[in-house]
Amino acid sequence: MCRLAAITSKDYISPMEPILALETMKEGHDGSGLGLTLKDLGGAFEKLKKYPVMSGICSKAGKKALDEFMKKEGFTLKYEWKPKIKQVKGIIPRDCYFARAYDYPAAYRNKPLHEKEDLLMNTRLALRRIGEPDESIFVFSFYPDVLTLKEVGDPLQLAEFFGLEDNGLKARIILAQGRQNTNYAIYMYACHPFFIQGFCSMTNGENTAFVPIREFLSSRGFPGYMGYNSDSEVFTHILHYTVRQLHLPLPYYKDIITPLKAAEIGQRSDRDALRLMKQSLRSLCIDGPNVIIGFTPDGTCFMVHDSKKLRPGIVGGVKGKYALMSEECGVDSALPKRDRNKDIFPMKYDMITVSPHAQEVKVWNQLHGQI
Amino acid sequence: MEPASRSNIMSDHNHQLSLREFPYIIRWRDDRCKRCGRCTAVCPVKAIVPSVKVRRFVSSEGPVPTPTTVRITTQIVEQVTDIERYCTGCGSCTLVCPNEAIEPELNPQNKFLHYKNKGGDAYKRGGRRNDPSMSTLDRLKFTRISMLTDPALDAGRHEFRIRSLLGRILPPEEMPIIVRNGTLELDKKSSRFIPPVREIFPIMIGSMSIGALSPPMWEGLAMGVAYLNEVEGLPVVMASGEGGMPPRLLRSKYLKYFIIQIASGYFGWDEIIHALPEMVEDPAAIEIKYGQGAKPGDGGLLMAQKVLKLIAKIRGVPQFIDLASPPTHQTKYSIEEAVAKMIQSMSMAWGFRVPVYPKISGTKTAKAVLNNLARNPYAAALSIDGEDGGTGAAYNVSMDKMGHPIASNIRECYLDLVKQGKQNELPLIAAGGIGKKGNLAANTAALIMLGASAVAIGKYIMQAAADCFGDEYNRCNLCNTGKCPRGITTQDPKLYRRLDADKVAERVVEVFRSADVELRKIFAPMGRSTELPIGMSDGLSIDDKAMAERLGISYAC
Numbered sequence: 065m066c067r068l069a070a071i072t073s074k075d076y077i078s079p080m081e082p083i084l085a086l087e088t089m090k091e092g093h094d095g096s097g098l099g100l101t102l103k104d105l106g107g108a109f110e111k112l113k114k115y116p117v118m119s120g121i122c123s124k125a126g127k128k129a130l131d132e133f134m135k136k137e138g139f140t141l142k143y144e145w146k147p148k149i150k151q152v153k154g155i156i157p158r159d160c161y162f163a164r165a166y167d168y169p170a171a172y173r174n175k176p177l178h179e180k181e182d183l184l185m186n187t188r189l190a191l192r193r194i195g196e197p198d199e200s201i202f203v204f205s206f207y208p209d210v211l212t213l214k215e216v217g218d219p220l221q222l223a224e225f226f227g228l229e230d231n232g233l234k235a236r237i238i239l240a241q242g243r244q245n246t247n248y249a250i251y252m253y254a255c256h257p258f259f260i261q262g263f264c265s266m267t268n269g270e271n272t273a274f275v276p277i278r279e280f281l282s283s284r285g286f287p288g289y290m291g292y293n294s295d296s297e298v299f300t301h302i303l304h305y306t307v308r309q310l311h312l313p314l315p316y317y318k319d320i321i322t323p324l325k326a327a328e329i330g331q332r333s334d335r336d337a338l339r340l341m342k343q344s345l346r347s348l349c350i351d352g353p354n355v356i357i358g359f360t361p362d363g364t365c366f367m368v369h370d371s372k373k374l375r376p377g378i379v380g381g382v383k384g385k386y387a388l389m390s391e392e393c394g395v396d397s398a399l400p401k402r403d404r405n406k407d408i409f410p411m412k413y414d415m416i417t418v419s420p421h422a423q424e425v426k427v428w429n430q431l432h433g434q435i
Numbered sequence: 436m437e438p439a440s441r442s443n444i445m446s447d448h449n450h451q452l453s454l455r456e457f458p459y460i461i462r463w464r465d466d467r468c469k470r471c472g473r474c475t476a477v478c479p480v481k482a483i484v485p486s487v488k489v490r491r492f493v494s495s496e497g498p499v500p501t502p503t504t505v506r507i508t509t510q511i512v513e514q515v516t517d518i519e520r521y522c523t524g525c526g527s528c529t530l531v532c533p534n535e536a537i538e539p540e541l542n543p544q545n546k547f548l549h550y551k552n553k554g555g556d557a558y559k560r561g562g563r564r565n566d567p568s569m570s571t572l573d574r575l576k577f578t579r580i581s582m583l584t585d586p587a588l589d590a591g592r593h594e595f596r597i598r599s600l601l602g603r604i605l606p607p608e609e610m611p612i613i614v615r616n617g618t619l620e621l622d623k624k625s626s627r628f629i630p631p632v633r634e635i636f637p638i639m640i641g642s643m644s645i646g647a648l649s650p651p652m653w654e655g656l657a658m659g660v661a662y663l664n665e666v667e668g669l670p671v672v673m674a675s676g677e678g679g680m681p682p683r684l685l686r687s688k689y690l691k692y693f694i695i696q697i698a699s700g701y702f703g704w705d706e707i708i709h710a711l712p713e714m715v716e717d718p719a720a721i722e723i724k725y726g727q728g729a730k731p732g733d734g735g736l737l738m739a740q741k742v743l744k745l746i747a748k749i750r751g752v753p754q755f756i757d758l759a760s761p762p763t764h765q766t767k768y769s770i771e772e773a774v775a776k777m778i779q780s781m782s783m784a785w786g787f788r789v790p791v792y793p794k795i796s797g798t799k800t801a802k803a804v805l806n807n808l809a810r811n812p813y814a815a816a817l818s819i820d821g822e823d824g825g826t827g828a829a830y831n832v833s834m835d836k837m838g839h840p841i842a843s844n845i846r847e848c849y850l851d852l853v854k855q856g857k858q859n860e861l862p863l864i865a866a867g868g869i870g871k872k873g874n875l876a877a878n879t880a881a882l883i884m885l886g887a888s889a890v891a892i893g894k895y896i897m898q899a900a901a902d903c904f905g906d907e908y909n910r911c912n913l914c915n916t917g918k919c920p921r922g923i924t925t926q927d928p929k930l931y932r933r934l935d936a937d938k939v940a941e942r943v944v945e946v947f948r949s950a951d952v953e954l955r956k957i958f959a960p961m962g963r964s965t966e967l968p969i970g971m972s973d974g975l976s977i978d979d980k981a982m983a984e985r986l987g988i989s990y991a992c
Contacts, residue, residue: 269585270581270584270585270962272579272581272585272961272962272963272971273963273966273968273971274973275970275971275972275973276858276968276969276970276971279853279858279970280856280858280859283853283854283855283856283857283858284856285856309608310607310608311614312614312619313614313617313618313619315617316619322965323965323966325596326634333618334618334619334620336620336621337610337612337619337620337621338619340605340610340611340612340621340629341607341610341612341619343600343604343605343632344604344605344606344607344610344859345607345859346600346604346859346966347858347859347969347970349965349966350965351588351962351963351964351965351966352585352962353585353962371594371965372588372593372594372964433618
């Protein structure tokens with residue numbers, strides 16, 4: 065089972081914390097990769113929060129193509145971070161791992177965020193199209209204050225490989241996923257967490273409703289709904305579609321992916337709208353088994369399950385630092401001194417949200433439509 | 436000496452058919468027959484008759500062979516060689532025989548179709564396409580099985596929602612909702628029309644008219660459907676067919692379980708329109724029939740012999756006349772205008788509270804129809820009836836040779852909707868050959884995964900609920916004649932009293948309950964339970980590469 069470890073905190077934390085939690089959760093041969101998404105960046109990026117950060121991997125030829133493309137598009141490089149790669153047995157280093165902060169093209173500097181987001185996404189997609197055929201460029205995210213790191217191998221060894229212990233990389237929210245794929249050959253664009261325009265999520269389990277959901281999203285006419293090298297990428301895109309495109313509050317994400325039965329909807333105060341929503345978004349219903357952990361652009365983190373709760377999940381911590389993880393031992397690793405009695409094990413109707421800077425945890429109950 | 440006559444000269448039997456030309460040959464056993472006469476009495480086409488023959492009988496008694504010949508007169512059961520009274524293979528004779536002395540046997544070498552056009556009258560029959568080969572639907576396999584990487588669901592213990600939606604569904608971007616204090620509300624200021632949508636069981640009983648069916652058959656189906664809804668909680672709906680509805684049912688609370696069909700003959704609509712002010716419930720939907728899979732391009736046909744008093748009254752026509760509906764609606768000028776107007780008119784009659792959708796026969800032009808409907812916000816669905824659909828009466832050539840298979844027709848329509856992003860907005864209903872080999876749930880699930888939102892069954896339910904004799908070898912298929920030996924498609928009280936409406940209703944309930952279980956047994960191992968897996972094409976495979984390519988699914992062998 066994929067291991068999921070997310071930590072949200074008011075203070076900057078090192079990515080080693082969720083990675084060590086992943087290590088605690090490790091079982092058998094599931095150490096096949098690591099995906100890290102960091103939001104609300106500290107360290108060198110703390111002063112660059114308004115600049116979009118492009119994260120990815122490229123070959124030497126890819127780097128040249130990327131530089132030319134970004135120059136042509138009018139982006140100016142402000143800062144580049146590269147991990148100090150340490151040779152680790154079993155991990156084959158690629159030419160270049162990078163996180164680059166760019167300034168927007170002049171014409172976009174004063175545009176609203178919405179337009180900037182579209183520019184960033186389209187730039188990322190254009191680079192994907194350039195680099196995907198020969199695998200010379202992989203771009204995982206291009207968004208302000210967000211950094212993504214992915215590679216194949218054991219998470220702990222990868223932490224050593226990237227030198228994460230002492231390179232100063234820090235963030236307030238970190239999502240770490242610890243088993244990229246043991247089902248198929250590993251492909252970098254199939255690795256969690258997935259990111260689109262400020263929305264990020266990671267999942268474990270199969271998505272049995274993948275094809276109809278993919279077809280529905282792909283036919284929305286939104287250029288970012290593409291890729292789908294992993295059946296889990298749709299969870300991120302449904303989140304984006306719910307909140308950004310349809311302007312629905314976050315809890316309705318749960319109502320979309322695991323809609324209530326007709327009789328249950330009748331008990332909700334928003335039943336009329338809910339009935340309509342259930343019909344119109346029928347194609348986005350998932351069947352699991354899944355636990356989904358993610359964040360939204362405002363820094364809210366959440367955890368939600370499939371409608372039968374076929375996967376475990378736990379949220380625990382103290383005010384100012386919470387862990388959202390797939391297993392309890394992971395939370396023990398990250399927050400050993402918390403009050404365990406306050407741990408939350410969300411059930412099938414629950415959606416857990418942790419407010420920005422880990423100030424408040426709320427359990428939203430779908431059956432009642434309220435906290 | 437007998438004088439030579441013309442009849443003697445012609446006695447070489449030319450122009451006389453031998454039994455070998457007939458589709459079924461009666462095997463009668465002299466030694467078992469007790470000459471009770473039940474078989475000859477029951478035969479719906481008088482293909483067998485009691486006859487008297489003189490036979491030469493040789494016997495010998497005693498230790499030394501001393502053969503003696505006597506001529507004895509004996510009664511036999513004889514099959515006639517009149518093509519108008521061909522044995523249909525229905526097997527009613529076998530059913531009534533107390534001694535298992537008689538049964539029809541299929542004659543694969545028959546030349547029946549060479550001769551069944553006496554007087555230039557082309558062969559008409561009921562039933563469905565005579566094609567015993569394996570249909571595409573039966574070749575589809577469910578190959579995406581949830582194994583160790585994700586757990587299969589439990590068909591017996593997990594919660595399943597095997598339901599579909601009938602009605603036009605709004606695109607998510609156009610939902611008239613607003614957010615107030617973090618909660619959604621319907622936007623009351625919005626003028627956006629919210630189309631009516633029904634939640635139904637994904638298998639419906641397709642249009643079979645009261646008139647085509649006998650009173651106990653139609654009543655049995657209707658009772659079964661009401662029971663399924665009211666007691667079993669399975670929202671099964673049934674379409675009326677062209678020919679109206681019983682007046683009391685129109686005014687009853689059970690009307691909500693019925694889809695009323697309007698077809699090109701408008702039979703029964705005088706009664707329906709007059710009942711409108713007295714209706715206490717809205718019907719489930721209105722189906723506008725533009726075509727039928729069994730006889731594409733042909734209108735409904737109810738032969739005179741079935742137009743008895745009750746039927747004439749419900750349909751508002753004189754008795755004993757052929758009721759041949761035109762191939763299309765008289766008002767139909769163009770799909771952009773006339774069809775849209777008809778959908779609009781029907782919607783208006785029920786205050787836009789009832790989904791209205793057209794039904795067409797499977798055709799290469801289905802996508803053109805679909806695209807027009809996709810642009811019409813009042814079109815509630817599209818029902819496509821494939822070539823394996825059944826009918827009460829049609830020309831044999833229409834049934835056997837006209838039409839389009841349902842599998843690829845539904846698939847291409849669904850994929851066309853996917854291209855436009857409207858796959859959830861306009862539900863597709865598939866019909867024609869579902870359960871042809873008895874695999875009702877499997878065929879249904881396969882069509883759903885190809886893109887259908889629901890399926891309609893007709894012939895299957897006649898066979899399963901009322902023991903219809905019909906099969907793919909032209910067995911029985913007398914539906915058009917009013918002589919149905921099972922009492923299913925007849926208006927003759929002597930015949931339909933054989934059918935018990937309560938038993939039909941019981942069987943309807945059994946069929947749907949078991950289909951519900953079987954659908955779970957298909958969906959559970961594929962990890963689906965909450966919503967119908969419409970378009971889940973990764974779950975399907977077929978053992979033919981060309982078919983796999985055409986349907987956009989994987990090839991497995």
